[in-house]
Amino acid sequence: MEVKTDTKEKFTVIRVKTQELSATLAAELARPLEELLKGNIRNVVLNLEAVNSVQEExxxxxxxxxxxxxxxxxxxxxxxxxxxxxxxxxxxxxxxLMNATPTESEAGDIVQMEEIERELLDEEE
Structure with missing residues (x-):
């Protein structure tokens, strides 16, 4: 599995470096992504710029x-x-059904906004 990981302050960027995202590759990718949910930086931006085709599964x-x-x-x-x-x-x-943006910068902005929303909701409770 060819991926590049870049950790930012509020999120981790995962760049898939293969041209086809197969069901097998998606399953391989899911494991480390799910592990991120256990860490301090739990948000993910998945950059699929290099991917030209995706299997439905x-x-x-x-x-x-x-x-x-x-x-x-x-x-x-x-x-x-x-x-x-x-x-x-x-x-x-x-x-x-997907939260998708044209650019990585916009994806980062969405993560930041969602973080603020969650913080505000936590304060209300």
Whole structure:
């Protein structure tokens, strides 16, 4: 599995460096991502800029993984989707289920905003 990890103050950027995101690769990727939920920096930005195609099962796995992050009070944002991948996800009605942004910078902004929202909600309780 070819990925590059970059840890920022509030989130970890995972860059997938393969052209196809297969179901097997998505499963391999899920394990270390789920481990991040146990750490201090739990938010993830998944950069798929290098990915040209995604298997349906892999895309469904990403949707489930994103759901798990949000249920755990952490952010999971996908960014830099190639048009072919975006079209595929849209055709499978999966894109609307994903928190996706055009750029990594925008993904980081979403993580920051969601962190603020969670802090405000915690203060209200």
């Amino acid at each position: 892999a895309a469904e796995s990403l949707v489930r993984l994103q759901q798990k992050f949000y249920e755990s009070g952490a952010s999971f944002v996908v960014c830099e989707l190639q048009q072919s991948v975006e079209d595929f996800l849209d055709n499978k009605n999966l894109l609307e």
